[in-house]
Amino acid sequence: xxxxxxxxxxxxxxTALFEKFGNIxxxxxxxxxxxxxxxxxxxxxxxxxxxxxxxxxxGRFQVIAEKLVNMxxxxxxxxxxxxxxxxAPYIGTLFLTSIFSTLIGMTQLFRSAxxxxxxxxxWAIVTIIMVWYHNIKNFGFGTWLKGFTEPIVVMTPMNxxxxxxxxxxxxxxxxxxxxxxxxxxxxxYSALSALSYAVFSWLPDTIIAFLPPVFQAGIPAVLSIYFxxxxxxxxxxxxxxxxxxYVGGACPPVEEIEAARAEKAAKKQAKKNKxxx
Amino acid sequence: MEWLAFQEKFESFVGVNLWTMLFAWVNLLILYLVxxxxxxxxxxxxxxxxxxxxxDMYENAKAAEDSANELKKAxxxxxxxxxxxxxxxxxxxxxxxxxxxxxxxxEADEKASRTLKRAEEEIELEKRRxxxxxxxxxxxxxxxxxxxxxxxDVSAKEHSAMIDDFIKNMGDGK
Numbered sequence: 001x002x003x004x005x006x007x008x009x010x011x012x013x014x015t016a017l018f019e020k021f022g023n024i025x026x027x028x029x030x031x032x033x034x035x036x037x038x039x040x041x042x043x044x045x046x047x048x049x050x051x052x053x054x055x056x057x058x059g060r061f062q063v064i065a066e067k068l069v070n071m072x073x074x075x076x077x078x079x080x081x082x083x084x085x086x087x088a089p090y091i092g093t094l095f096l097t098s099i100f101s102t103l104i105g106m107t108q109l110f111r112s113a114x115x116x117x118x119x120x121x122x123w124a125i126v127t128i129i130m131v132w133y134h135n136i137k138n139f140g141f142g143t144w145l146k147g148f149t150e151p152i153v154v155m156t157p158m159n160x161x162x163x164x165x166x167x168x169x170x171x172x173x174x175x176x177x178x179x180x181x182x183x184x185x186x187x188x189y190s191a192l193s194a195l196s197y198a199v200f201s202w203l204p205d206t207i208i209a210f211l212p213p214v215f216q217a218g219i220p221a222v223l224s225i226y227f228x229x230x231x232x233x234x235x236x237x238x239x240x241x242x243x244x245x246y247v248g249g250a251c252p253p254v255e256e257i258e259a260a261r262a263e264k265a266a267k268k269q270a271k272k273n274k275x276x277x
Numbered sequence: 278m279e280w281l282a283f284q285e286k287f288e289s290f291v292g293v294n295l296w297t298m299l300f301a302w303v304n305l306l307i308l309y310l311v312x313x314x315x316x317x318x319x320x321x322x323x324x325x326x327x328x329x330x331x332x333d334m335y336e337n338a339k340a341a342e343d344s345a346n347e348l349k350k351a352x353x354x355x356x357x358x359x360x361x362x363x364x365x366x367x368x369x370x371x372x373x374x375x376x377x378x379x380x381x382x383x384e385a386d387e388k389a390s391r392t393l394k395r396a397e398e399e400i401e402l403e404k405r406r407x408x409x410x411x412x413x414x415x416x417x418x419x420x421x422x423x424x425x426x427x428x429x430d431v432s433a434k435e436h437s438a439m440i441d442d443f444i445k446n447m448g449d450g451k
Contacts, residue, residue, distance in 0.1 A: 006287035006288075007288035007289050007290045007291075007292060008288050008297075009286070009287055009288075010287065010288055012279075013286070023288050023289055023292050023293075023294055024292075024293060024294060025294075025295055025296070027288060027294055028296040029296070030294065030296075032294075032297050032300075033297060033300050036300050036301060036304045037300075037304070039304070040304045040307060043308055043312065044308070044311050044312075044315075047312050047316035048315060050320075051316055051319045051320065054319055056323070056327055056330070058323075062323075065320055066320055066323065066324050069316075069317060069320040069324065072317075088317065088321075089309065089312065089313035089317040089318070090313075092312065092317055093305070093308050093309040093312045096308075097304075097308055113301075116288075116294070117291055117292060117293060118292075118294045118295075118297035118301065119297060119298070121293060122298040122302050122305070123301065125298075175291075179290070179291075
């Protein structure tokens with residue numbers, strides 16, 4: 001009995017690049033690539049089916065879809081404010097992609113895409129870039145840079161670290177939960193297999209050769225509800241919520257942005273007057 | 278470049294693959310654009326338009342109710358006015374009728390009293406005439422009796438004063 005914990009299987013390898021850069025650039029197509037593609041296609045098909053026949057008097061299916069969309073918009077409004085409702089489609093996409101990427105691992109045909117750090121890191125980088133972009137757009141590049149020296153200059157390194165730690169922690173949290181869940185599931189499977197052979201060791205060898213690991217039936221399913229379904233849902237929600245909170249923080253209401261700009265302009269004017277005097 | 282589909286080659290469990298990241302980005306972008314266009318926007322639009330429709334309906338219903346209430350109020354006012362009018366008409370008619378009744382009664386009364394008066398007058402006249410007749414007859418009788426008594430002709434002219442006196446004493450005695 002051997003249990004190995006592996007990353008995604010590699011399907012295509014650029015040998016020359018692999019020799020030079022290793023895993024970072026050497027493997028263009030892996031199990032994760034296939035999973036992401038599958039998730040994309042699946043989601044597009046589901047979306048197409050959902051909105052195939054939209055009517056003013058909705059059917060049961062449309063009611064559910066509308067309820068979910070309403071919940072999404074409500075959540076975005078609660079977390080980011082009414083002025084940031086334009087982010088709702090992205091948040092919804094992120095949530096759906098995340099949860100489907102996790103749950104697609106339960107099919108056993110694909111590996112969970114979120115059990116690959118590259119994927120969650122890519123999403124987290126999108127989030128932090130959105131935060132930076134909106135901070136710079138709303139408050140100006142100088143103000144954004146100056147924000148790192150607050151409240152006091154000594155804090156600058158810490159602020160930079162925390163800024164980098166934000167996407168890294170998001171990525172590792174999501175990845176760790178899903179990958180950890182799959183490792184635990186694998187461990188439980190092998191443990192149950194060992195248990196069933198230990199319990200039935202008194203049988204003759206000819207029967208044991210055909211005996212399935214009977215304890216594997218049932219028990220992993222219950223655990224899977226937590227480690228795959230619940231954890232996948234929670235991680236998708238956490239990732240989306242964190243994205244909402246960070247991006248929402250960078251996009252305050254228009255009045256606040258204008259107030260900040262006015263303050264900045266007033267300071268500049270005061271400085272100018274001082275130098276003149 | 279080599280295909281490794283059936284060889285057991287794995288990436289490290291915790292590692293970064295830039296190709297995978299690229300795929301993740303591209304797919305996230307595609308999904309964002311596609312889902313926004315075919316899932317979120319249509320559903321949200323549907324929800325909003327239905328919401329608007331329902332709001333409009335409620336507004337219209339409210340307006341209709343208001344106008345109905347207004348109409349009702351106007352009708353009630355009208356009915357009240359009509360009732361008042363009819364009452365006043367009735368009242369004035371009754372008053373008129375009463376006046377007329379009184380008038381008629383008065384007229385009848387007057388007529389009756391007039392008739393009565395005339396009758397009384399006639400009776401009086403008749404009575405007087407009868408009395409006069411009786412007086413004449415009596416005086417004639419008296420004269421004839423007296424002439425018989427005194428055996429001579431009594432001149433009515435000469436003795437009228439005496440006769441009258443006699444009649445008076447006789448007739449007014451009733």
